[in-house]
Amino acid sequence: MIEGDATRAVVVLSGGQDSTTCLYWAIDRYGSDKVETLTFDYGQRHRIELECAARVAGFAGVPNTILPIDTFAALGGDALTDTDVPVQAGIDDATGLPNTFVPGRNLVFLTFAAAFAYRRGATNLVTGVAQTDYSGYPDCREGTITSLQHTLRLGMEFDVTIHTPLMHLSKKETVELARDLGALPAMAHTHTCYNGKRPPCGTCPACELRAKGFAEAGVEDPLLATQ
Numbered sequence: 307m308i309e310g311d312a313t314r315a316v317v318v319l320s321g322g323q324d325s326t327t328c329l330y331w332a333i334d335r336y337g338s339d340k341v342e343t344l345t346f347d348y349g350q351r352h353r354i355e356l357e358c359a360a361r362v363a364g365f366a367g368v369p370n371t372i373l374p375i376d377t378f379a380a381l382g383g384d385a386l387t388d389t390d391v392p393v394q395a396g397i398d399d400a401t402g403l404p405n406t407f408v409p410g411r412n413l414v415f416l417t418f419a420a421a422f423a424y425r426r427g428a429t430n431l432v433t434g435v436a437q438t439d440y441s442g443y444p445d446c447r448e449g450t451i452t453s454l455q456h457t458l459r460l461g462m463e464f465d466v467t468i469h470t471p472l473m474h475l476s477k478k479e480t481v482e483l484a485r486d487l488g489a490l491p492a493m494a495h496t497h498t499c500y501n502g503k504r505p506p507c508g509t510c511p512a513c514e515l516r517a518k519g520f521a522e523a524g525v526e527d528p529l530l531a532t533q
């Protein structure tokens with residue numbers, strides 16, 4: 307068992323609101339000189355996500371590494387990587403999930419993130435998944451993450467801990483946490499819209515969920531304030 311450095315953390319940064327909040331959670335906990343970010347280029351149709359992740363990391367003063375994983379785009383069939391599949395609101399009858407669900411995505415991301423953390427000797431992994439007030443992706447649930455952490459510890463003989471600061475928070479509470487951590491200025495550089503629009507389209511499920519969270523928290527979204 308490799309013990310690694312428990313004072314260092316790797317944050318999985320998508321360039322969105324939740325992972326940006328997690329980045330500030332990690333900086334608050336470990337200090338910016340002990341935190342770095344990892345972004346996956348999985349063939350997402352909206353390349354702006356990669357730019358936003360780099361901008362958020364730069365704004366926060368921490369390193370950002372982009373890892374390419376083009377296999378999901380080759381698999382196709384989901385609205386986030388397959389340009390033939392339009393983003394739909396609501397639930398797909400066949401799967402009981404939104405058609406933005408990319409099967410296995412978080413499992414693969416966190417496995418590669420753990421391998422990255424292993425190389426860096428950092429035992430803390432931070433991810434913005436949440437099982438509340440969310441799209442119901444099964445790989446975002448606590449049971450999945452706990453199980454995966456166990457598997458990674460066994461399979462890598464590495465004492466990795468997967469932190470999920472947003473797991474039980476509503477969108478409103480996530481906005482409040484971002485505010486309390488001083489993460490709001492960085493939100494101007496984030497990207498949420500499933501349609502890849504900037505300024506955001508305001509009508510897709512991701513835009514609606516984001517707007518609902520800020521409205522309920524009584525906080526103005528810095529992304530909209532900059533437009």
Ligand SMILES: [Zn+2]
Nearest residue numbers: 499507510513
């Ligand atoms: Zn949108």
